[in-house]
Amino acid sequence: MSDALSDDGSDINQDDSQDVMTPAELIAKLEEAWLNEKFSPELLENKSEVVECVMEQLTHMESNLQRVKKGDAKASFHRMEIDRIRFVLSSYLRSRLQKIEKFFPHVLEREKSRVEGQPSLLSPEEFAFAKEYYTNTETYLKAVALKRMPLNLQTVDLLKAVPEPCLDSFVFLRVKEKQENILVEPETDDQREYIVDLEEGSQHLMRYRTVAPLVSNGAVQLI
Amino acid sequence: MDPSEVEFLAEKELVKIIPNFSLDKIFLIGGDLGPFNPGLSVDVPLWLALNLKQRQKCRILPPDWMDVEKLEEMRALERKEDAFTPVPSLYYMEITKLLLNHASDNIPKADEIRTLVKDIWDTRIAKLRLSADSFINQQEAHAQLDNLTLMEINTTREFLLDSLNFMFKLRSNLQPGSSKGQLTDY
Numbered sequence: 001m002s003d004a005l006s007d008d009g010s011d012i013n014q015d016d017s018q019d020v021m022t023p024a025e026l027i028a029k030l031e032e033a034w035l036n037e038k039f040s041p042e043l044l045e046n047k048s049e050v051v052e053c054v055m056e057q058l059t060h061m062e063s064n065l066q067r068v069k070k071g072d073a074k075a076s077f078h079r080m081e082i083d084r085i086r087f088v089l090s091s092y093l094r095s096r097l098q099k100i101e102k103f104f105p106h107v108l109e110r111e112k113s114r115v116e117g118q119p120s121l122l123s124p125e126e127f128a129f130a131k132e133y134y135t136n137t138e139t140y141l142k143a144v145a146l147k148r149m150p151l152n153l154q155t156v157d158l159l160k161a162v163p164e165p166c167l168d169s170f171v172f173l174r175v176k177e178k179q180e181n182i183l184v185e186p187e188t189d190d191q192r193e194y195i196v197d198l199e200e201g202s203q204h205l206m207r208y209r210t211v212a213p214l215v216s217n218g219a220v221q222l223i
Numbered sequence: 224m225d226p227s228e229v230e231f232l233a234e235k236e237l238v239k240i241i242p243n244f245s246l247d248k249i250f251l252i253g254g255d256l257g258p259f260n261p262g263l264s265v266d267v268p269l270w271l272a273l274n275l276k277q278r279q280k281c282r283i284l285p286p287d288w289m290d291v292e293k294l295e296e297m298r299a300l301e302r303k304e305d306a307f308t309p310v311p312s313l314y315y316m317e318i319t320k321l322l323l324n325h326a327s328d329n330i331p332k333a334d335e336i337r338t339l340v341k342d343i344w345d346t347r348i349a350k351l352r353l354s355a356d357s358f359i360n361q362q363e364a365h366a367q368l369d370n371l372t373l374m375e376i377n378t379t380r381e382f383l384l385d386s387l388n389f390m391f392k393l394r395s396n397l398q399p400g401s402s403k404g405q406l407t408d409y
Binding site for chain 1: 224228231232234244246249252253254256270274358362363364365366367368370371373376380383384387391394
């Protein structure tokens with residue numbers, strides 16, 4: 001057995017000294033981001049740092065595996081693990097792209113109104129994708145329909161034409177850090193608003209709007 | 224979420240196996256495993272255990288809770304209580320299914336266990352349906368769902384959440400002057 005596989009790539013985040021993470025923690029972060037993205041109605045902030053680190057780990061491991069003889073038992077374990085991580089990673093990225101396609105005008109609008117220094121929702125690649133998607137949709141609408149319309153009906157405001165993410169959707173969540181005094185808005189006019197405490201480890205069903213900030217700061221996990 | 228994705232998450236759970244080969248410690252990205260020695264039990268994630276089992280390289284030891292007596296107790300408790308009782312594993316259903324499908328020769332009294340777990344599952348799902356029904360009837364805005372597992376949530380997720388969204392939209396359009404939740408989505 002060559003030593004190639006004994007190097008578990010723990011050199012991760014060397015360039016990012018403030019926040020040292022083991023590869024296992026990194027994978028856990030990716031899985032959290034994956035589930036949150038899958039279940040939240042809106043596009044969440046991009047985790048390109050995590051994505052890049054995971055990619056790095058995978059390429060590192062794959063290049064090690066290249067040097068290993070065929071039929072090595074250890075190599076097959078590693079390959080299986082790589083496949084599993086790759087699955088989570090692509091599922092995560094795919095669910096983000098789906099949301100970008102669904103909400104592209106709003107996503108781009110948020111990007112436009114973003115103040116300098118505020119983190120962007122989109123990774124540079126996703127931003128390029130969203131812009132291109134916007135242009136292509138517009139061109140397509142023009143080519144097939146709009147240019148045959150009367151002159152005063154030839155423009156379409158995509159921001160109004162494409163539905164916004166529905167933040168009032170209900171979500172299931174598990175609490176990772178205890179939260180007090182979460183205000184629950186009433187469903188109907190004859191009910192009153194009330195306050196709940198979210199205990200660590202407890203699970204809840206409530207509106208996404210109420211917990212959106214807690215999702216983005218990692219205090220709760222969508223399930 | 225697709226049930227197969229919940230199963231994917233369940234495959235991360237650790238199980239004990241008794242390998243029939245020897246191998247040094249291996250350093251996976253997600254953590255170290257091994258060393259493997261013939262006859263000595265070692266913890267591995269379920270995905271690896273099943274793979275080794277299929278290649279006839281190990282015997283899988285059932286988790287502690289996968290035991291007829293313990294499951295009978297659980298079933299009795301689950302039927303007695305109105306609330307969801309704590310489960311031995313967040314992925315009890317998936318683990319049972321995977322182990323019984325791929326390693327039933329390593330599980331003593333496999334058929335009884337299959338029936339017991341199915342009974343527990345059915346009782347819990349019935350409770351879940353009841354509570355979903357009262358949640359909607361009372362027009363609640365918040366519910367606490369401790370001890371419910373991901374697979375259980377997943378059986379009702381789409382139907383329940385979509386219905387709630389629709390009802391919310393219909394209701395908020397009934398209240399004059401309310402601009403939230405207009406029927407713009409879809």
